[in-house]
Amino acid sequence: MRQLLLRPGAEELNYEIRGIVKKARLIEDLGYEITWENIGDPIQKNNTIPSWMKEIVSELVQDDHSYGYADSKGMLETRKFLANLNNKKGGVKIEAEDILFFNGLGDGIAKLYQFLTPTARIIGPSPAYSTHSSAEAAHANSAPLTYKLDPDNNWYPDMEDLYNKVKYNSSVVGILIINPDNPTGMVYPREVLDRFVEIAREFNLLLIADEIYQNITYNGYEAIGLAEILGNDLPGISLKGISKEFPWPGSRCGWMEFYNKHTSEEFTKLCITLENAKMIEVCSTTLPQLAIPKIMSHPAYKDYRITANAAIGTRSRIMEEVLGNVAGIKFNKTKGAFYNTVIFDEGVLDEDQFLPVENKAIKSHLEKWLEEKDMPNDKRFVYNLLASERICVVPVSSFCSDLRGFRVTLLEENEDVFRNTFERLANSINSYLNSSKKVLQGQ
Numbered sequence: 001m002r003q004l005l006l007r008p009g010a011e012e013l014n015y016e017i018r019g020i021v022k023k024a025r026l027i028e029d030l031g032y033e034i035t036w037e038n039i040g041d042p043i044q045k046n047n048t049i050p051s052w053m054k055e056i057v058s059e060l061v062q063d064d065h066s067y068g069y070a071d072s073k074g075m076l077e078t079r080k081f082l083a084n085l086n087n088k089k090g091g092v093k094i095e096a097e098d099i100l101f102f103n104g105l106g107d108g109i110a111k112l113y114q115f116l117t118p119t120a121r122i123i124g125p126s127p128a129y130s131t132h133s134s135a136e137a138a139h140a141n142s143a144p145l146t147y148k149l150d151p152d153n154n155w156y157p158d159m160e161d162l163y164n165k166v167k168y169n170s171s172v173v174g175i176l177i178i179n180p181d182n183p184t185g186m187v188y189p190r191e192v193l194d195r196f197v198e199i200a201r202e203f204n205l206l207l208i209a210d211e212i213y214q215n216i217t218y219n220g221y222e223a224i225g226l227a228e229i230l231g232n233d234l235p236g237i238s239l240k241g242i243s244k245e246f247p248w249p250g251s252r253c254g255w256m257e258f259y260n261k262h263t264s265e266e267f268t269k270l271c272i273t274l275e276n277a278k279m280i281e282v283c284s285t286t287l288p289q290l291a292i293p294k295i296m297s298h299p300a301y302k303d304y305r306i307t308a309n310a311a312i313g314t315r316s317r318i319m320e321e322v323l324g325n326v327a328g329i330k331f332n333k334t335k336g337a338f339y340n341t342v343i344f345d346e347g348v349l350d351e352d353q354f355l356p357v358e359n360k361a362i363k364s365h366l367e368k369w370l371e372e373k374d375m376p377n378d379k380r381f382v383y384n385l386l387a388s389e390r391i392c393v394v395p396v397s398s399f400c401s402d403l404r405g406f407r408v409t410l411l412e413e414n415e416d417v418f419r420n421t422f423e424r425l426a427n428s429i430n431s432y433l434n435s436s437k438k439v440l441q442g443q
Contacts, residue, residue, distance in 0.1 A: 180336025
């Protein structure tokens with residue numbers, strides 16, 4: 001080409017969560033069934049949508065209004081409904097005008113970083129959810145800026161690491177919190193959230209909270225929303241959606257809630273810019289917006305979520321029973337969302353480890369995959385696991401982390417299948433860590 005096509009930072013866009021699917025499909029094409037643990041899609045894991053919820057959507061489909069444009073910011077009645085939900089919790093109060101709809105949170109996240117000046121950095125957690133870290137890196141023409149989550153302390157943020165990175169980097173204008181967290185499944189207690197607020201207040205920062213899993217907690221834990229701890233003097237954005245909670249991932253329906261919009265001139269400009277960008281696009285999808293108040297106010301909805309959360313909690317305890325005492329890994333019990341991130345102990349992985357693969361075609365695929373230059377050792381394990389056991393997980397190294405491990409889901413509805421999957425995974429970890437040629441040769 002006569003000129004470069006990609007700007008610096010664009011190559012940071014990476015989504016291994018879906019990228020590994022291409023490799024799994026090659027095995028599937030050979031007639032093998034894949035156990036999908038790579039992506040948080042409840043529908044893929046046989047989640048049954050209740051009939052009353054389907055009836056609501058079906059009735060809306062019969063209404064001609066559901067085929068038209070929505071208001072640019074989102075359906076007014078839906079925004080009023082969501083503002084009221086927020087205001088019932090106490091804390092920062094909002095109005096319908098403080099809510100802006102997008103075609104899924106991925107769309108909203110992309111827009112948020114798109115309009116920031118490249119020198120303005122949003123520091124986020126590591127391990128990082130790829131949509132956030134990739135978008136932040138691409139906008140800044142640089143590697144993503146992150147603070148550490150500590151697997152030796154319940155995956156809570158390393159606040160000293162965060163504080164020093166904020167203090168000594170004046171380009172940081174905001175802090176991203178994911179609560180409940182993806183990929184670790186942690187729910188942060190109030191003292192942790194209060195510390196985020198203290199740091200933001202000291203350095204006059206924007207707080208952004210991805211709270212799409214806020215109503216998916218279990219085993220006695222509940223998530224505290226940003227609006228409940230922010231106060232009235234700091235700007236904040238909450239990111240929410242229905243993809244996981246209803247669940248309706250195919251709806252592509254998410255929204256931002258702007259808190260304390262007028263406390264900062266720069267923040268006000270950002271909110272207006274995001275609103276104007278949506279007006280240029282016309283609007284977000286209409287049908288799911290119309291469904292939100294009808295579904296969330298339905299008399300069966302609360303019990304539906306309680307039951308669904310309890311089932312995830314049961315599966316989290318099964319996972320703990322199976323993986324909790326496996327040698328060579330750090331295992332943390334999850335409290336929210338439907339993921340768990342397992343970390344290998346330092347020094348237990350090496351390039352010589354392997355899992356047996358009997359099928360010659362699969363083995364050939366694996367050998368090609370392992371030719372990738374400078375491959376992290378957790379990715380080598382993930383590829384071996386896929387080839388050997390047909391279990392598809394995601395390496396932690398793809399979550400913008402120096403740690404080595406893998407992320408799994410807690411979505412499989414059939415508890416016998418769920419237990420079997422993680423027993424196979426536990427056996428694979430044991431076999432892999434004891435398979436090194438050095439071990440086999442007695443070195």
